Amino acid sequence: MTEYTDEERKTLRTAAFGAVFLVSHADPGFFASFKESIVGAKALAGASPDLQAVFKAGGLPEVPKGSPAEMESGVLAALQQSTGILAKDPQDLAEFRAVITSACDQVAAASGGVKDTETTAITKVKSALGA
Secondary structure: OOOOOHHHHHHHHHHHHHHHHHHHHHOOOHHHHHHHHHHHHHHHHOOOHHHHHHHHOOOOOOOOOOOHHHHHHHHHHHHHHHHHHHOOOHHHHHHHHHHHHHHHHHHHHOOOOOOHHHHHHHHHHHHHHOO
């Protein structure tokens, strides 16, 4: 795996955990969000050891703060930036896209089926990833 700077790893973590957060919060409800967050974390844990190391480095992930629109904008920007960062290694980029889109799909399906709002969030995530 390519070496990434601390700032690049932070952006990749924000993108990964932020994508799961966006989909989870597209279907409101504390218990649904809690269950979906666990499913998302497990999905991200299924990444290669190298990508897992990026996800685990640096403590708790940061999700952009502010209004829901500002959080979404920040996460989508991090996802777009992550594709530029990972362009250094096309294999890393392909795996990152696959892991994030799979995690989002699993999160959406985790609590009572996929809602239209979750489908919309997934579409935005995939678009930001260029997937």
